[in-house]
Amino acid sequence: MTPPTGLDGPLRLRTSWRFPVADRAARVDVLIGAAWLLVPVVGWLLNLGHRVQVVHHLQHGRPPFPAWGHPARLLRHGLLTAGAMAGHTAPGGLLLAAGLRWDSAPVAVAGGALFVVAVAAIPGFMTPYCRAFDIAELLHPVRSLRRVAACGAGYWHAWAIALISLAASLLGLLACGIGFAVTSVWFWQVAGFGFATVMTGADHPAADERAAG
Structure with a gap:
């Protein structure tokens, strides 16, 4: 089975869970993110920026991993x-x-x-921002809500997968805390993949156009 590295298929729990661990580059990025979480605040912001970069790669048809290059850029995305x-x-x-x-x-x-x-509504502005890093996407809550409405039930399907994955990530706490650093980064990537799929994937090709119009 090929790794789920694109947004051209329907969103499924199994595919979403495999996305952050489907190949070596993905697994290495998750481990790097877990290590960064040991650095207070900055590590969290870098991981947020890394998720933005991964989704950006997906939206432009590029391999999503590796995405830890240019840490200053990732920190900027995380701060914004x-x-x-x-x-x-x-x-x-x-x-x-x-x-x-x-x-x-x-x-x-x-x-x-x-x-x-x-x-x-957070993914309603996060996912569009990832496409072109347009700061204006972060400043319009009404536009975010319109994008959410344009995705319909698919958006809430992505939220369901995200919440199930969040619950599953708590199992990392059983591994002396450090395991949760790994599973929490895994969860972020699962969520990013899910929302990117329903908002910009081929199964919702006109989501952005409908929301913008």
Whole structure:
């Protein structure tokens, strides 16, 4: 069976799980990412940037791995996308915190709902950003939501696979913690592959055009 290195097939759990370990280059990248996680903050940002670079390769029909070259570029991608995630989720998070602080259930519920919607829409701007590294993609939450709507049920299928994979990655905690560094990097790549497939793959060829239009 050939490694799943493209976005031209339907999204399946098995294919997604194989993607980060399908060949030697992929496995080496996962291990490098796990080692970087031992460096606080910077390691996490580099891994985020690495995921962006891997998806960029996929979207342009290139081998996704290796993708650890140019660490300064990866750090920039990590900083930009982390900042976007913080900016998109901050309103809901602050509203939730205010509701809890003031003991206001309506405010807390509204904040929690807004926070969940913002988190659910993160791939809606992350995946398009990966294509051309256009910072404008990170700044328009409404556009992100339109892209999510354009993908339909496929988007939530990708989320289901991501959440199942996140749960599976927790098994890495059984290996004295260091195992979780490996499985968490594996999970990031599974999620990146899944959302890239439903948003830019051949099974949804017009997702970007429909969302932009």
